[in-house]
Amino acid sequence: MVFSKSLTAEEFNPEIIMNSGQVFRMKKETAGADGMPDTYSACSGDNDVYFYLNKEKDTWDFACEESQWDFWCRYFDFDTDYTSYNNIIRKSDDKFLKDSLKDAFGMRILRQDLWEVFISYVISQNNNIPKIKKSIQILCDRYSDGIHFPKADVLAFIPEAELMDGTALGYRADYIKGISERVAAGMLDIEAISKLPYADAMEALLKIKGVGPKVANCIMLYGFHFMESYPIDTWMKKIISEDYKDYNTKDAYLDYINSEYPGFQGYVQQLQFYHKRKG
Template identity: 30%
Template sequence: MIKPLSPSACRFLPAGDYDLAMTLNCGQAFRWRQGADGRWEGVVAGRWVQLSKVGKCIEAKTATPQRNWDWLDGYLQTGVDLDSILRTFPKDSPMQQAVKACRGLRLLRQEPWECLASFILSATKQIVQIQQIIECICARWGQKVEVPPGHKPAYSFPTPEVLAGCTEADLRECKMGFRAKHLHKTALMVVNGQLDLAGVNRVPLEEARALLQTAPGVGPKIADCVLLFAYGFAQAFPVDVWVQRALCELYFQGRKIPKSKLRLFAFEHFGPNAGYAQQYLFHYMRMAKKRLGEIDVRSQNVVRQRVKTGN
């Protein structure tokens, strides 16, 4: 008889080809923070968890002993064969440059309600702003979760039932603006059974996208984010203004192509894991934009110094 594992508050997850920092900070999830010691902290499935990369493993720590760690394995998708996914990507130069720069980036598998609500709040917001809004609603309407002694409080993501019981004015206090109306109405739809989140992954991609788009504030881009990051629809290809611009420049000689046609192009060009390819391209573009911004700042500083010294 196999003796069951004893509960433990620490576990090492095999994760050789896994870039933890890139995965947690690439814009697919918004509740992770990196501490001064380099470790990442977040809340997954109602549990505070701290993650760090140690060799070819991810070290995971929780505040309370865990007998079963499937909740974290599923979230991090550590068992996915990344090589087999990357082999399905097209061999064109832009895609291969993105793979080279972002090797080890993984897609998470998030809880559907939290993912949907988070991306409703993401509309026309920068990542830092999204994080601040989500931190506010969790602190106000989430449940306290166990944390290590002396650690600052941490909270679960509020349920649709709790948010449906709020007023729009309450929600606006977290500086979400017009998104308060969308979030509140979506929470009501989930609670009333008008939007069955459990049934989304039982239907084909197009039908699943249409189902999510019945929620206020959810267009094709947000729907595809949720399908990709919460349900594992590998061919969902979110197209925002940055992805649209990049695809037009890289694949259409700068011609402006409608987002609907770009989604069709992505479906045909990037293959069965188009959504994975999108995340590589998206993060690669974010990295390039950041580098260009740093170069521009350095150039401006050089000019200011020359003006100051008269050289």
């Protein structure tokens, strides 16, 4: 079934979103030719969607199962007004952030499947995006149908040596197996953690073997949708040291972000991250 949604370029740009580092399973399927639109796809959990800009109707058209449409509306966070965030940024004196906004017009923070995003960001630690995508695809090919992410009760019973073989997971295989075993046994409830208050959810994540502060912040932002989360990786450290060097410490810089952009710090981070990597 096809669902249409009117979205401006400021409200939605899949090229920006899928290259922002927050998602590993959104891609361009076909590049438009002879007047045909570019077609994109996304897969999250058990849900699949294809979407493209319908130039005749000036809408974005999403093709998915009728029962999945609510999931995709939530996934793309269509209920949130990102233009209101942009208006605050435009009025700021932060040149780097305003340049980032111009570069990353159409960014949104996705609400991804909790299990998939959890394991994806365990894989992401000390890793780069092409290798992360490759490892995730190998897991899907080996232990699912090649499209959907394998479930915890499957990964829990894969020998660690097999998980490491040819997947480029390395030491992360131990973390993935351990987390999968706990989820499959009912000892770890990721959905329950996602419903806790921010501080409690962060504390619970940091108690899990394989989850450090950066991974926890990514899960909090891209899975649990705590928009106040502000993941700091090597790119963000570079931004703080090079583009915000007037702030003497990371804590002073974060005080600035938290005071000026409360409630959408994670969106600010994504704009900055995209701009710096592109730059």
